Amino acid sequence: MVFSKKFTPEEFNPEVIMNSGQVFRMKRETKGADGMPDTYSACSGDNDIYFYLNTEKDTWDFVCDENQWDFWQRYFDFDTDYVAFNNEIRKYEDKFLKDALKDSFGMRILRQDLWEVFISYVISQNNNIPKIKKSIQILCDRYSDGIHFPKAETLAYIPETELMDGTALGYRADYIIGISKKVVAGELDIEKISKLPYEEAYSKLLEIKGIGPKVANCIMLYGFHFMESYPIDTWMKKIISEDYKDYSKNDYLDYINCSYDGFQGYVQQLQFYHKRKTK
C-alpha cells in the first residue's frame, strides 16, 4: 500500500539521513534513470519499506504493508517537529552549527530496531563507516536473508573463529557473541533497558562488555530515542578542538546542554554530518 506525505526539504531528506552515520542499511536503490525518481529502501526488525519523491503530486510516497505504516511513521519520527529545533538553533550565534544546519536540511533522528542498533554500534567502535556498513551487510547475507538483520538466537551460536573470518569484525566478534548469548539466556533484556530513565539505562548499558560511553550514547540516541544523548567520537572531538576553540570541554558541554536542552542528540547529528562532509 502507498502512503503519501507532504514535506518541505527542511522536514525530510533521506539522502542526508542515510549518510549521517546514524543508520547503516538505508539505501538508495535506483539512481533515477529515464525520468524515474530515486528510490530509497529501509528495513527495521521484520518491517520493510521503500519510498520516493513523487514529483507529480509533490509528495513522498511510502510503500509498505498497511499494518506496518504505524511502525514506519514512528521509525521516521514524523510526530516530532524538527523545524522547531532548527528555529531554536537559529537563535544562537553559532556559526559552525548554523552552517551545519544549512548543510543538513531534512535530518531526523530515527527510531531504529533496538537489536540492530545494539550490534551495529558495537561494530562501530574504532572503525570507519564504509567498513561498518560492509561488516553489517556480510552478517545479513551470511546469517539472514540478506535483507533482515540476524537474530540473537543465530549470532549466539557462531564460533568466534567463524564470525571473525571474512567479516572484518576483528576483535568485536567476541563482544557480539557475548551479547547475543546474554540475550538468548534472558540475562539481557534490551527492551526493558530502553524503558528505564536516562541515567539508569545508561549505567545498565555500561555494564555490558563491549559497550563503553560512546557506544552507550549511540544506543541511547538511535535506539532508545533519548534525544538528550550527545555521543562524542573522534569527529566530535575534532569539532570541539577545531571549531569551538574558545571553550574548555566542560564549558562546551554546558553550552550544548543549556542551549539545546532536549535535542542535543539532533544537534550532534548535524555537527557530525557537516564535519565529515567538509573534512
Add this chain to the structure above:
DNA sequence: TACCAGGTTGACA
C-alpha cells in the same frame, strides 16, 4: 605505507 576510524578493555600508577 603509515595513519585513521562514530572505542573499549584491563592493567597499573
Add this chain to the structure above:
DNA sequence: TGTCAACATGGT
C-alpha cells in the same frame, strides 16, 4: 580516578 597499550582490520 586518570592514563595507556593492545586490540583486528580495511579505508584513505
